[in-house]
Amino acid sequence: MIAVQQEIVMVPCPYGEALVDYGRRHxxxxxxxxxxxxxxxxxxFRAEFPGRFINVGMAEANLMGIAAGLTREGWRPxxxxxxxxxxxxxxxxxHMSIAxxxxxxxxxxxxxxxxxxxxxxxxxxxDVAIMRAVPGMIILDVxxxxxxxxxxxALNAIDGPAYVxxxxxxxxxxxxxxxxxxxxxVLGTGDDLCLISSSxxxxxxxxxxxxxxxxxxxxxxxxINSIRPLDGDVIANAxxxxxxxxxxxxxxxxxxxxxAVCELFVDRGLARPVVRLGLQDSYGxxxxxxxxxxxxxxxxxxxxxxAEGALGLVPGIQVGAQASARRSLW
Amino acid sequence: xxxxxxxxxxxxxxMRIARMAWGIRRHAFDVTVRANGCYLGQALSAAExxxxxxxxxxxxxxxxxxxxxxxxxxxxxxxxxxxxxELPVAALEEFGKDGSPIEMIGGHDSPGMEFTTxxxxxxxxxxxxxxxxxxxxxxxxxxxxxxxxxxxxxxxTWEAFMSLAHYGLTNITVFLDNNDSQVDGSPxxxxxxxxxxxxxxxxxLDVRRIDGHDVKALMAAIQDPPGATARVVVCDTDIARGxxxxxxxxxxxxxxxxxxxxxxxxxxxxxxxxx
Numbered sequence: 001m002i003a004v005q006q007e008i009v010m011v012p013c014p015y016g017e018a019l020v021d022y023g024r025r026h027x028x029x030x031x032x033x034x035x036x037x038x039x040x041x042x043x044x045f046r047a048e049f050p051g052r053f054i055n056v057g058m059a060e061a062n063l064m065g066i067a068a069g070l071t072r073e074g075w076r077p078x079x080x081x082x083x084x085x086x087x088x089x090x091x092x093x094x095h096m097s098i099a100x101x102x103x104x105x106x107x108x109x110x111x112x113x114x115x116x117x118x119x120x121x122x123x124x125x126x127d128v129a130i131m132r133a134v135p136g137m138i139i140l141d142v143x144x145x146x147x148x149x150x151x152x153x154a155l156n157a158i159d160g161p162a163y164v165x166x167x168x169x170x171x172x173x174x175x176x177x178x179x180x181x182x183x184x185x186v187l188g189t190g191d192d193l194c195l196i197s198s199s200x201x202x203x204x205x206x207x208x209x210x211x212x213x214x215x216x217x218x219x220x221x222x223x224i225n226s227i228r229p230l231d232g233d234v235i236a237n238a239x240x241x242x243x244x245x246x247x248x249x250x251x252x253x254x255x256x257x258x259x260a261v262c263e264l265f266v267d268r269g270l271a272r273p274v275v276r277l278g279l280q281d282s283y284g285x286x287x288x289x290x291x292x293x294x295x296x297x298x299x300x301x302x303x304x305x306x307a308e309g310a311l312g313l314v315p316g317i318q319v320g321a322q323a324s325a326r327r328s329l330w
Numbered sequence: 331x332x333x334x335x336x337x338x339x340x341x342x343x344x345m346r347i348a349r350m351a352w353g354i355r356r357h358a359f360d361v362t363v364r365a366n367g368c369y370l371g372q373a374l375s376a377a378e379x380x381x382x383x384x385x386x387x388x389x390x391x392x393x394x395x396x397x398x399x400x401x402x403x404x405x406x407x408x409x410x411x412x413x414x415x416e417l418p419v420a421a422l423e424e425f426g427k428d429g430s431p432i433e434m435i436g437g438h439d440s441p442g443m444e445f446t447t448x449x450x451x452x453x454x455x456x457x458x459x460x461x462x463x464x465x466x467x468x469x470x471x472x473x474x475x476x477x478x479x480x481x482x483x484x485x486x487t488w489e490a491f492m493s494l495a496h497y498g499l500t501n502i503t504v505f506l507d508n509n510d511s512q513v514d515g516s517p518x519x520x521x522x523x524x525x526x527x528x529x530x531x532x533x534x535l536d537v538r539r540i541d542g543h544d545v546k547a548l549m550a551a552i553q554d555p556p557g558a559t560a561r562v563v564v565c566d567t568d569i570a571r572g573x574x575x576x577x578x579x580x581x582x583x584x585x586x587x588x589x590x591x592x593x594x595x596x597x598x599x600x601x602x603x604x605x
Binding site for chain 1: 395438444445446447448456457458459460462463466467489493496
């Protein structure tokens with residue numbers, strides 16, 4: 001059967017104005033850029049607070065070091081670059097200049113996973129895995145308009161470093177209200193399938209969950225924007241109260257959300273089938289988001305297939321037509 | 331009369347720096363013997379540099395900060411603090427012991443250390459961050475950064491020089507210990523860094539190159555009025571200064587005395603003690 005799809009509202013560029021708003025309320029905050037101001041939506045901040053905007057150019061190692069030094073004078077830098085550059089180009093600086101001293105700053109990693117047509121150099125498919133191996137680093141993965149708008153307020157009480165992989169441009173509305181660090185967002189409750197998703201995989205998961213529900217499958221859907229700390233109790237309860245779990249992420253299946261959830265299985269002694277969807281030991285490659293998600297089995301239809309397999313259902317549930325149409329936006 | 335008084339003060343400072351430099355070498359030697367190995371050569375080459383910065387440069391009452399970029403020079407920092415009376419000499423007995431912050435390659439929790447800079451070439455960027463942060467707050471305190479010639483092989487050092495000139499910071503001074511030594515030998519053989527003066531000057535910085543054991547030249551580099559851009563003082567130094575028996579070591583990067591060698595070294599050191 002073909003599901004009737006619920007419409008997901010898309011919102012353009014909520015980050016830029018949210019950063020300005022946060023900056024108005026937090027005079028100690030500085031905006032740092034690695035020559036990617038337009039592409040990380042920081043131009044509204046630069047226009048409003050030119051004296052608190054520092055461009056360090058294309059020099060990520062120096063960018064991280066300068067940010068760390070600024071924290072010593074009481075400033076709270078927010079570093080803007082792409083996730084690949086923040087994690088791959090400047091990892092030693094993230095460790096030794098920032099994390100070991102618990103410097104209170106934010107690293108905003110744009111272009112999470114497959115959300116860019118700029119190819120493998122710009123697709124951060126391993127940034128969560130890398131940052132999970134940085135002791136003490138808070139790791140958020142924000143895609144929903146409300147969580148993007150509230151992310152700096154959510155981090156306000158964190159007196160240490162945080163890495164935020166963040167979507168730009170047209171972003172979906174998945175839930176209402178501000179995000180809370182360490183809290184999963186419950187997008188649906190049910191007792192057959194536990195569906196755990198993050199980043200743009202969450203919109204695919206919403207489409208998949210709609211189709212599954214219309215086919216009679218009861219779906220518990222958790223959208224995860226806080227990877228460290230992880231909402232272990234809520235996730236473990238969702239796993240334990242359903243028959244099987246599918247984790248889907250816009251990232252390699254190694255070291256990311258799927259790995260974190262599987263660690264939870266072991267740590268809590270949970271015995272349930274679990275399937276991890278995401279990039280399987282592969283780079284992303286050239287192409288649109290929809291093309292790449294489908295190619296790598298991270299799209300709604302692949303989620304449905306994985307759920308059918310995990311639950312022992314006869315395959316045949318189809319994703320709704322509107323979902324495919326909306327995906328052309330990305 | 332006034333010039334005589336000022337001349338007396340200059341002479342007193344010179345003598346104080348020379349004596350402190352000798353003390354730094356002596357402490358580093360003692361630690362090397364006691365711990366059976368240390369980055370002794372780095373303390374020998376940079377002793378006058380450390381002593382001069384901490385005697386006539388760094389003004390703690392103003393809130394000045396000293397940033398050590400190559401943390402392998404940690405022993406020189408600890409020894410400087412002992413000479414200044416800010417660290418008891420007994421603290422050096424904790425050097426290298428389990429769990430002690432008096433680490434061989436110190437970190438941000440070690441005495442006199444601001445950042446964790448054992449992974450080289452990260453200190454200058456952080457010092458620039460501090461200087462930028464102070465300028466933004468209208469804080470007049472100065473930042474003194476020490477870097478090494480080996481760090482010129484890391485790209486981050488040149489990223490930092492580029493930004494130092496771009497931001498037009500003058501509340502920071504950089505001292506480069508050019509002791510012609512890195513793990514595999516002289517940079518001339520490993521990966522050439524010359525012409526150091528011209529390369530850094532090409533970035534638009536106020537460079538001067540001096541004998542890093544010449545106390546007068548060090549004092550002038552510290553006390554001369556600031557230029558239009560940040561000053562970088564390239565200090566040509568000798569990694570065996572004060573203990574010449576170490577001069578022919580194939581690997582002077584880290585020193586463990588051989589049997590009978592420490593006695594010779596101590597005799598050389600004592601012979602060079604300023605009167």
